Amino acid sequence: MAVEETDKVEKRRGGLATIGNALNELTIVIAFVAISLYLALTTPTFLTTANMLSILLATSLIGIVAVGQTFVIITAGIDLSVGSVVAFAGVMAGLALEAHWSVPVAVLVGIGIGALCGVFNAVAVTVLGITPFIVTLAVLAMARGLAFIVTSGNTVFGFPEAFDGIGGGNWGIFPVAALITLGAFFLAWIVLSRTVFGAQVYAVGGNPEAARLAGIPVNRTLAAVYIISGALAGLGGVVLAGRLDSAQPIAAQGLELNAIAAVVIGGASLFGGKGSMLGTLLGVLIIGLINNGLTLKNVQPFWVQFIQGAVIFGAVLIDSLNQKRRGA
Amino acid sequence: MLLEMKAISKSFPGVRALSDVDLALDRGEVLGIVGENGAGKSTLMKVLAGGIRADAGQMKLDGEAFAPRRPRDALDAGIVVIHQELSLVPDRSIAENLYLGNLPAKFGVIDRRALDRYAATLLAKVGLKVSPRRLVRRLGIAQQQLVEIARALSREAKLIVMDEPTATLTTAEQRTLFATVAELKAAGVGIIFISHHLEEVFEICDRVTVMRDGHVVETRPTGKWSEPDLIRAMVNRPIESMFPPRNVKIGETLLEISHLTSAGRFADMSFQVRAGEVVGIGGLIGAGRTEVLKAIYGALPSSGEIRIAGRPVHTATPRQAISAGIALVPEDRKGEGLIMPFSVGRNVALSILSRISALGIFLRFRRMEAVAMNAVGAMRIRTPGVDVAVSHLSGGNQQKVVLGRALSTEPRVFLLDEPTRGIDVGAKVEIYRLIGDLAGRGGAVLVVSSDMVELLGLCDRILVMRTGRLAGSLDRSEFNQERVMELAALT
Numbered sequence: 001m002a003v004e005e006t007d008k009v010e011k012r013r014g015g016l017a018t019i020g021n022a023l024n025e026l027t028i029v030i031a032f033v034a035i036s037l038y039l040a041l042t043t044p045t046f047l048t049t050a051n052m053l054s055i056l057l058a059t060s061l062i063g064i065v066a067v068g069q070t071f072v073i074i075t076a077g078i079d080l081s082v083g084s085v086v087a088f089a090g091v092m093a094g095l096a097l098e099a100h101w102s103v104p105v106a107v108l109v110g111i112g113i114g115a116l117c118g119v120f121n122a123v124a125v126t127v128l129g130i131t132p133f134i135v136t137l138a139v140l141a142m143a144r145g146l147a148f149i150v151t152s153g154n155t156v157f158g159f160p161e162a163f164d165g166i167g168g169g170n171w172g173i174f175p176v177a178a179l180i181t182l183g184a185f186f187l188a189w190i191v192l193s194r195t196v197f198g199a200q201v202y203a204v205g206g207n208p209e210a211a212r213l214a215g216i217p218v219n220r221t222l223a224a225v226y227i228i229s230g231a232l233a234g235l236g237g238v239v240l241a242g243r244l245d246s247a248q249p250i251a252a253q254g255l256e257l258n259a260i261a262a263v264v265i266g267g268a269s270l271f272g273g274k275g276s277m278l279g280t281l282l283g284v285l286i287i288g289l290i291n292n293g294l295t296l297k298n299v300q301p302f303w304v305q306f307i308q309g310a311v312i313f314g315a316v317l318i319d320s321l322n323q324k325r326r327g328a
Numbered sequence: 329m330l331l332e333m334k335a336i337s338k339s340f341p342g343v344r345a346l347s348d349v350d351l352a353l354d355r356g357e358v359l360g361i362v363g364e365n366g367a368g369k370s371t372l373m374k375v376l377a378g379g380i381r382a383d384a385g386q387m388k389l390d391g392e393a394f395a396p397r398r399p400r401d402a403l404d405a406g407i408v409v410i411h412q413e414l415s416l417v418p419d420r421s422i423a424e425n426l427y428l429g430n431l432p433a434k435f436g437v438i439d440r441r442a443l444d445r446y447a448a449t450l451l452a453k454v455g456l457k458v459s460p461r462r463l464v465r466r467l468g469i470a471q472q473q474l475v476e477i478a479r480a481l482s483r484e485a486k487l488i489v490m491d492e493p494t495a496t497l498t499t500a501e502q503r504t505l506f507a508t509v510a511e512l513k514a515a516g517v518g519i520i521f522i523s524h525h526l527e528e529v530f531e532i533c534d535r536v537t538v539m540r541d542g543h544v545v546e547t548r549p550t551g552k553w554s555e556p557d558l559i560r561a562m563v564n565r566p567i568e569s570m571f572p573p574r575n576v577k578i579g580e581t582l583l584e585i586s587h588l589t590s591a592g593r594f595a596d597m598s599f600q601v602r603a604g605e606v607v608g609i610g611g612l613i614g615a616g617r618t619e620v621l622k623a624i625y626g627a628l629p630s631s632g633e634i635r636i637a638g639r640p641v642h643t644a645t646p647r648q649a650i651s652a653g654i655a656l657v658p659e660d661r662k663g664e665g666l667i668m669p670f671s672v673g674r675n676v677a678l679s680i681l682s683r684i685s686a687l688g689i690f691l692r693f694r695r696m697e698a699v700a701m702n703a704v705g706a707m708r709i710r711t712p713g714v715d716v717a718v719s720h721l722s723g724g725n726q727q728k729v730v731l732g733r734a735l736s737t738e739p740r741v742f743l744l745d746e747p748t749r750g751i752d753v754g755a756k757v758e759i760y761r762l763i764g765d766l767a768g769r770g771g772a773v774l775v776v777s778s779d780m781v782e783l784l785g786l787c788d789r790i791l792v793m794r795t796g797r798l799a800g801s802l803d804r805s806e807f808n809q810e811r812v813m814e815l816a817a818l819t
Contacts, residue, residue: 195689196681203678206667213627213664214678214733215650273669 025267028282035289043296049173051292056178057243059288061086061252063181063281064236066259066266067188068229070280073263074192075205075225076272077125077132081117082233083255084143087248089113089237091147093163094156094247103162107238114234115227117143122223132226140256147249157246167242177239184232189277201225205272254305261312262287269319287311329391330355330518331487336375336385345371346382346542353487355516358509360533360550362526363562364752368542369522373489376520377409378402389487406486410476410493416464423447423460426479450478453511455504470501470613470778477508488512489520492750499780499813500612506532524752526555527781538562563754570757571785572764574804578788579603580637582772583741585624588632593619594796597632601741601772606763608787609776611816616796617776618659621743624774625649625656636741650679655739657730659746659776665730666718673700673714676732703732708758724755731762742766742773748782760786780809792816 039046065082072079093110101109117139124135169176192198200221203211212218236255241247266283268275290311294304333351337344346368353359361369374380376387378396387394389405396402402409416425423443424431432442447460456474464472473493480488493505509519509532523529529536530550537547538561545561583601588594594616601607609617623630626643634641636652643649646656658664666675677696682688684695700714707728711721718729727747734742744763748756763786767773777783783790790802792815800815 194691196685196691197689199674199678199681199691203667203670206669207663209664210658210667211678213625213646213656213658215647215737216678217647273667 025279025282028266028279028286032282032286032289035286035293039289039293039296043293045296046292051296053173053175053178055285055288055292057175058291059284060175060177060181061236061240061243062255062258062262062287063178063284064184064232064239065229065255066262066280066284067181067184067277068225068232069256069259069263070188070266070268070275070277071192071201071225072132072229073260073268073270074201074272074275075222076208076270077222077225078136078260078270079121079226079229080133080136080256081121081139081143082229082236082259083252084140084147085114085117085230085233086237086240086252086255087250088117088143088147088150089234090241090247090251091151091156091237091249093238094159094241095150097159097163098156103160106163107166110238110241111231111234114237115231117233118227118230119223121230122226125226126219126223144249151247151249153249155246155248156241159242159245163238164242164245167239168245169242177243180235180239184235185277185281192277197221197224202273205274207273257308257312258287261308261315264312264315264319269322270316271319329353330357330389331376332388333372333376334386334388336372336382336387338371338375338380338382344542346375349385349539349542349544351537351544351547353518353520355486355518356513357535358513358519358521358533360529360536361520361522361539362524362529362536362558363539363545364754367539367562369539370491371542372539373409373491373520373522376402376489377407403483406484407489408480408483408485408487409489409491410473410480411491416472416475418465419463421461421463422451422458422467422475425464425475426450426460426482446482447478450482451475453481454478454508455501468613474501474505477505481508481512485517487518487520489522491522492524493521499778499809500816502528524750524756525779525781526558529558530555540564559753570753570760572761574606574764574788576604576764576768578605579770582637582770583624583774584633584635584638586633586635588620588623588630588634590619590623590628590630593623593628594793597793597798599791599798599801601774603740603770603772604767605789606767606773606775606787608783608790609774609793610780610783610790610812611793611799613778615793615816617793618745620793621656621745621774621776624741625654625743627656650737650739653738653740654743655734655737655741656743657727657734657745657747659749661723661726661730661749666726668717668719670718671715672704672709672711672718672721672729673697675718675729676700676703676714676736679733679737699736700732703729703736706735707732707762722751722755724751724759727751727755727759728762731759735766740771742771744773744775746777746779747775748777748779780812783812784809 045051065086069079069082089110092113093106096106096109121135121139124130125132165176167177171179192201200216203216204218204221208218240251262283263275263280264270265286266275266279268279294307329352331353333349336346336349338346349372363369375382378399378401394405396405417428426447427443432439444460451460454474454477456471458471464475477493512519521529521533533550535547535549536553536558538545538558540562580603581600582603586598588597597620609620611617619628622628624634624643626645626649634643641652643652643654662668673696677684677699681691684699685691697714703709704711704714709725709728709732711725718726721729748759763773775786784807788804790807790812792799792812794816802811
């Protein structure tokens, strides 16, 4: 029968598709191992515990922000504002400390400011219907501006030890910041893969009109992802301020590029509907390895930026080619 | 002979898509190709159009060997394929789409006036009465299809393949298309016409070829086929009757619509659907039929009153409509019905995720799987499993997935928009049976369809819409095609 034969083909195609997906994640792992091997063989310092821990510490900020970015990108959106929000939230937490507010309150101020920026993005995207790219580009500039305005362009510094411990402290030999990042990844993994909300995020990214007609609260879901991204950027601001024992209005410039690169390297599609926390975690580690490698190999800082850009371009190119192949 | 295809074979991993297919077409001839989905019709046409290369076999065009290596070669040789899936640029005007790649220009600047004039002539040929400057995005699917046909005309094709061209056309549009086909035929163009609508095949084809499992079963002059013969040759099993018997007990009024209006779309719609009743909405494309369903479902803004079982319900969003017991199966399966990257199971369970999860938050994968398995059984969805991506299913099975989701919310009112568009005869019959069951269990079913046979066969009553208003209502005893057309088209 015709029907059974087509079913056979479809089963086979399903099998191939699964292998294709596995290949994608396998590719990330292979790239990870290859870069590590290269650095281990060509530099004396790469394999030292100190270097490993410094990679973890250095990538923790990208990681926290990439968690939020993953939610946004799965809905086919993008959040360019995260770097500026990190700076703005950081200086606001710093100012709270300067005003002798307690450490927990200052932390909440940082996260809250981030969440508020997220609310602004969310309202503009859902209620006003403006393209996420444009909205978050505007907020990128506005939040950065606010960070300068509230500090008059000065660095805020001299924080209590309890606050600095969040970003720069250690728990045993592990950096606290890295543990916070791992915690964020774990929670986000649960939310994305095991909850109704997570399924709705994928549905909205996969086909917003079908999702709406299926009764999914599309706007509420979209709003939530931008608020999550903002709040996590706020947390990132607190972590960064703690690590540096100071909050600067120029902090975290270009962070959005690193975070987006990590998410896309991790297999998420800028066309929406696809992505995972495990993939993003791998993507963050690869970005961390590349940055670390560039430092260890004493590559000129000018080249660092160029190479980071090229890595992003490569990841987006692969995504776009995949998309075309699926469309054909 | 215009075209000769000899012993064409093509295998894909695991399946022989075409084996030893012979086909011939004369100038000025219309050849129908029928067969169930997966019979090899589309593959054969892709070979002809240079989309894929055959493993074996030869083709001759105008007596000369013809072996297109890519679609461009076929196009240059005068072969135009009009696909089911449209290939227009939505944000450009109709005229620009018609002459894309060949825009009339003076000194490098597009000559708008010449463009509009050419375009208007072509549009008149296919009977599309809209301004050539209108953006394609603003056209309905049927109108876009007519634009595609107009574009084929502009390319002066000698062989046109029409793959399901009438799937979305109303009777009037279909008449225009057939008139166009007759003109092309008179001009010596060869036409291959692929359709699931057998009555159309009987009407316009000179010969009909039946394909099944990658083989040509038989080719006969149209007069030598009877409809039962043709269906038997296609499916290799007898089909008793397409439509379920309508002997359901009709109960109280379940859905009551009063003065429903959606500005710019339709106005003052008032009608009732009783429990156990299947009511059809007929009319031309653009008459506002889809919009009425969407307004009831809360997907379009509207004013007026909607009552279910006597109680007024407020449906400002699809979510509210679902909790009021209304389900919608939308017209555009891929664009509005399914989340393509999702599995069959997730698509089925999408509307009831919170209800079947723990605390309304955490997914319960076993419950989801059970719900999905249930639907796969009840709808007879042919799929290797509920974890397979829904994009791997055939059109008919995808449609059953959408229906399965609609049923999962346990609705009493069913709004079905073109429920059998572009799916094969076998799947159609099963969907008709399901619709019969829904009514049989006391549901109120409202069906929008452009397929007249379907409306007449399936419904207890037909409402006819014309330019956004209710033009009339026919009971089963008054059913006939002319009457529906009169109501739909009279001005």
